[in-house]
Amino acid sequence: MKFDTVIIGGGLSGLVCAIRLSQQGQRCVIISSGQSALHFSSGSYDLLNTLPDGKEVGNPFSVIGDLIEQAPDHPYSKLGVDKFPVLVSRAEQFFSGIDVPLSGCGQKNHYRVTPMGTLKPTWLSASGFVTSDNADKLPWKSVSIFNPVGFLDFYPQFIADEFLKLGTESDIHLFNLPDLDYLRRNPSELRSTNIARVLDKNVDEVANILNDKSEGSEAIIFPACIGLESDAFLRLQQAVRKPVLLIPTMPPSIIGIHTQQYLHDYFLKLGGVYMLGDSVKRADVEDNAVKRVYSFNHGDIPFAGKNIVLATGSYFSQGLIATSDSVYEPIFNLDVSYSTDRQEWYNSKIFEPQGYQRFGVKTDNSFRGMRNGKIIDNLYVSGAILEGFNPIKEGCGAGVSILSALSIAESILNK
Ligand SMILES: Cc1cc2nc3c(=O)[nH]c(=O)nc-3n(C[C@H](O)[C@H](O)[C@H](O)COP(=O)(O)OP(=O)(O)OC[C@H]3O[C@@H](n4cnc5c(N)ncnc54)[C@H](O)[C@@H]3O)c2cc1C
Missing domain, CATH: 3.40.50 (Rossmann fold)
Incomplete structure (x- = not known):
């Protein structure tokens, strides 16, 4: 089965990338084994609430230079000072353009209410919250x-x-x-x-x-x-x-389920193909390019695309797997950054940043994955599976998933 782009994982990141590419006329398939983190969503998308050094962020645009210094591998650092604000406003236009009503803007965090009644900074909130x-x-x-x-x-x-x-x-x-x-x-x-x-x-x-x-x-x-x-x-x-x-209530999240379904339906309306309940298990990589990917349901019938986007999420969605002494990416066996000293994985103070949260797939600045240090030319890595950020402590989970997806779509379209 041949497509322009094969997207593995149908969460927020995979869907945003797929819709953007389909809007520009690409023929895309999403293969997704299950539902996504959206089913647990608060209804708000975080961009950047706290720098790695703990400093609170009011205006994410004004601290990107500091973030790059403190966390050079952070997905936003790969975007750089100039591209970050451009992609943030493109994301805001993207959602309003597909009629997803959200309030907020990247230049000033606003506050949402958690299920416990406390206020927490965020970027975009679903209308009505x-x-x-x-x-x-x-x-x-x-x-x-x-x-x-x-x-x-x-x-x-x-x-x-x-x-x-x-x-x-x-x-x-x-x-x-x-x-x-x-x-x-x-x-x-x-x-x-x-x-x-x-x-x-x-x-x-x-x-x-x-x-x-x-x-x-x-x-x-x-x-x-x-x-x-x-x-x-x-x-x-x-x-x-x-x-x-x-x-928001405790999960399951009604707004998250609604958003997942809405983005899924929007992608289908653009002519996309969505295979829910199928898992990609392996791929053929030849001459530094992914030639074919194979799924459980389709056996020996491969999916082929000029470009492949890996958006399989973090540990939660099994995009990353942790064993007792290593962390690996199960489809392509891509290079993953993690500490070999197990003591560095955890902090016994549970409210402190946990080392394992920053582990993820290594990429170049265009979010292309690598194996044994060699870039795979047509394999892009998007969203929660990426290295170098802590979605909980930094409050940047959805922002990373959305901005990396849009950046990858732009790279593919400009090829
Ligand atoms: C429980 C939870 C709640 C969160 N709430 C918020 C929030 O309220 N606000 C916020 O800003 N951030 C939140 N985050 C951060 C979150 O990571 C992002 O917001 C974002 O939704 C992640 O999207 P993603 O597409 O990168 O990954 P995911 O949503 O994890 O999607 C990955 C998808 O890939 C699929 N997949 C995995 N392996 C395969 C395979 N081999 N073949 C095919 N498909 C595969 C999975 O089934 C899944 O559908 C939350 C994270 C979690 C874990």
């Missing part, structure tokens, strides 16, 4: 927080306690619907996805409850468990007489 321009203040003096009775993946009291520290008072309301009783018979079924399916069908009833019980507050805070497959959240906002804002 609670955000603030300030680290110590919310836009309201009083809010009403709602939660379905018995839903344990959302914590109204923690949120109310944190909001009070920011000067916002909350009243908490638990609500019920007859259809939720059916789910409640089995506590393990009372998860965000199942609740969303019920709420999506009962928007008018939910709107009545919110209107009745929120007198006196300026805004309504609602768990992000609505709007899985429809425009239900938009209809809820329209039917309620004051602003309704979402806060």
Whole structure:
């Protein structure tokens, strides 16, 4: 099967790269073994919240020089001072161009609310989620927080306690619907996805409850468990007489699942081919170029492309595998940067940066992978699998996945 570009991995990075290439007329296939980290997403994309030395970042554009000094292998360092801001604004245009509504900009981090009610800096947030321009203040003096009775993946009291520290008072309301009783018979079924399916069908009833019980507050805070497959959240906002804002719940993430599905459908509309549930297991590399890749489902029938993009994620998605003494990349056996001293993998203080989080696939500045130190000309490596960054401590996970994908698409298109 021949394509212009074969993309291995259909998470945020693989999808962004594939859509960008397809928009420019390339014939692309995505082969993806499973669902992605998007299913756990907060609804916000982080660009850069903290430098490796611990300094907090307000304007990511202004600290790229410092980042390059502190972390020369960081994916943003490979982009360089000039290209980083260009790709950030291209990413913002990319999402608005495909009608993914996000707020925020790369020149100034804003703040989102975590499931525990604390504020955390970020780059782009899904529309309808609670955000603030300030680290110590919310836009309201009083809010009403709602939660379905018995839903344990959302914590109204923690949120109310944190909001009070920011000067916002909350009243908490638990609500019920007859259809939720059916789910409640089995506590393990009372998860965000199942609740969303019920709420999506009962928007008018939910709107009545919110209107009745929120007198006196300026805004309504609602768990992000609505709007899985429809425009239900938009209809809820329209039917309620004051602003309704979402806060992420514990996974699964409704906004993440919705985004994954939306990007998948968008790619298909552009003529892309998406093979979900198939895993790439090996490849033929000849003369420093990938000639063919083979998957479990297609056996001896290979996929061939002028270019290959490896976007298989980190340990979480098995793009990287850790054994007791090494870390390797399982499809191409690409060079991986990791410490051979196992003591350096972990820090016993669990909230400190962990060494293993910076391990990843080595690339050149165009994100081409290498084997035994030799660049493979047509193999690009994108997203969470890359070396040199700590998505948790630096708050740069989605930013790395999106910017590396766009940079690779540009390199392929300019070839
Ligand atoms: C649990 C979790 C939550 C996160 N939440 C956030 C957040 O809220 N905000 C933020 O900014 N960042 C977040 N991140 C950081 C995250 O890494 C990025 O945001 C981003 O979604 C990663 O996308 P990716 O496409 O690079 O990798 P992934 O999302 O991991 O996707 C990799 C894909 O490759 C597939 N794959 C793996 N091996 C193969 C194979 N052999 N053949 C075919 N397919 C294969 C996997 O099934 C998967 O679909 C989170 C990370 C994790 C792990």
